[in-house]
Amino acid sequence: MxxxxxxxxxxxxxxxxxxxxxxxxxxxxxxxxxxxxxxxxxxxxxxxxxxxxxxxxxxxxxxxxxxxxxxxxxxxxxxxxxxxxxxxxxxxxxxxxxxxxxxxxxxxxxxxxxxxxxxxxxxxxxxxxxxxxxxxxxxxxxxxxxxxxxxxxxxPEIHASKATAAHQAFSNEWKGLVRMAKYWNNNARHGEKPVKPSFLIEVMALQCLYGDWQGRFDYEIQGFLSTLADRIFDEWPDPAGLGPAISDGMDATRKRRARELLMAASSDATIAINLARRGRNGEALRAWRALFGPKFPLS
Ligand SMILES: Nc1ncnc2c1ncn2[C@@H]1O[C@H](COP(=O)(O)OP(=O)(O)OP(=O)(O)O)[C@@H](O)[C@H]1O
Ligand SMILES: [Mg+2]
Structure with missing residues (x-):
């Protein structure tokens, strides 16, 4: 397995x-x-x-x-x-x-x-x-x-070069994690899309996903979801400093809802991590799949 x-x-x-x-x-x-x-x-x-x-x-x-x-x-x-x-x-x-x-x-x-x-x-x-x-x-x-x-x-060139720099600074794992978080966002419960626009996830990742890659996707994703929840009420300007704030895409009600769903996702991730820690690997994989959606593999 x-x-x-x-x-x-x-x-x-x-x-x-x-x-x-x-x-x-x-x-x-x-x-x-x-x-x-x-x-x-x-x-x-x-x-x-x-x-x-x-x-x-x-x-x-x-x-x-x-x-x-x-x-x-x-x-x-x-x-x-x-x-x-x-x-x-x-x-x-x-x-x-x-x-x-x-x-x-x-x-x-x-x-x-x-x-x-x-x-x-x-x-x-x-x-x-x-x-x-x-x-x-x-x-x-x-x-x-x-x-x-x-x-x-x-x-677009500035956005691209910032993404490339973040990716390289994070052992080339940054873009993968951003795609995973965006996949979660598209598959979140009841067809809701918690974070809007999904570009906001990438913009937040420029500040929220940094430091040394520790080699474990489960911990990084859990921490990332939790940080997204914590900082969803912050103002997130255009990383190129040109357009309107990326966080303008949601009003306060939507942000509260996004925070709720991000917190729930982060605690589901903690549960999945604990299942694997107790050797219940099959259940852990099913928990991750329930969190992310059908592209998360069970085998
Ligand atoms: N508020 C903004 N100010 C300036 N440029 C923006 C702004 N919002 C988006 N952009 C630029 O336009 C591009 C397309 O916007 P879009 O909302 O489709 O985001 P995206 O990064 O392509 O994400 P998605 O995967 O959801 O399509 C962004 O990648 C970014 O380069
Ligand atoms: Mg787009």
Whole structure:
């Protein structure tokens, strides 16, 4: 039987991006890019967000693609964010249909109708992408934010380099733990998503997951969940110091609920650790699986 740590290693690798998924993601990118190039003046487009940083969890949903627009499209920049979102939406509906396309505050989502099975597998396919219109602004980008009705600044390179630095400082285990915590967040009880946006988990991890990696996933995850619970009421600014605070995504009620669920998860993790300590390994693995969801292996 697997030890808890072996099960965590397997869990970690199941949440890693593999070659087939990357091939599908780039095929989808090409398809959307070739279509949008016929509708808008695009400088370039690129896969970004947690997907590009390897902090996206499974199933692969909402992969961000930035579309950097040319000067010719700059008229959008002086208009409300809803205008560019609306025009991208109209364009994408022509190709993918009403049911597959949705407006979001900073992007337009396109769903590819991929089936997610009971084990959270998608036959290596990307479920959906988020198309983000963007303008270059010096070394940064400006993207629409329909929640605030403003254009906000962002810088994917800074987010990526901070994630890489944190990963290296934590014996290359940081991204794996972030993906695990985000997987928990997507599978938490009753379909609730406790932490919103899930980028907040990564942002908090920049400060909450540090020090020396002690070689034990169970202790690290338990401690991480507990720290997330403790610090969920803190203000968490954009790590690049450009956009609105990442913690603005939740109001006080949501934060209280997130804290409750994080505390419950942390104590479930303690129970699982204690089961293994008493030699009840099978029960420990089932407890971890109940905590995380179907990608946590039992064998
Ligand atoms: N408030 C913000 N200010 C500046 N940049 C932001 C902000 N929120 C998100 N971003 C940037 O936009 C990217 C996409 O945002 P998104 O909410 O999809 O997060 P994500 O990291 O891709 O996580 P997920 O795995 O949930 O998709 C982020 O990775 C980050 O680089
Ligand atoms: Mg994203």
């Amino acid at each position: 697997l030890t808890a740590n072996e099960a965590f290693r397997k869990f970690k690798s199941r949440l890693e991006l593999n070659e087939r998924e990357q091939r599908n993601a780039s095929a989808r990118h090409t398809e959307v890019r070739d279509f949008l190039n016929t509708k808008f003046e695009v400088v370039r487009s690129f896969l970004t967000g947690s997907y590009a940083r390897h902090t996206k969890t499974k199933p692969l949903k909402d992969i961000d693609i930035f579309f950097e627009l040319k000067e010719d499209e700059k008229h959008y920049r002086s208009k409300s964010p809803s205008v560019v979102i609306g025009d991208f939406y109209e364009a994408l509906v022509k190709k993918y249909g009403n049911d597959a396309v949705r407006k979001q505050s900073r992007s337009v989502g396109v769903d590819f109708g991929v089936v997610i099975n009971a084990d959270d597998n998608t036959d290596y396919r990307v479920v959906s992408i988020d198309v983000v219109p963007a303008f270059a602004a010096g070394n940064d980008y400006e993207i629409p934010d329909d929640d605030s009705g403003r254009w906000i600044k962002t810088n």
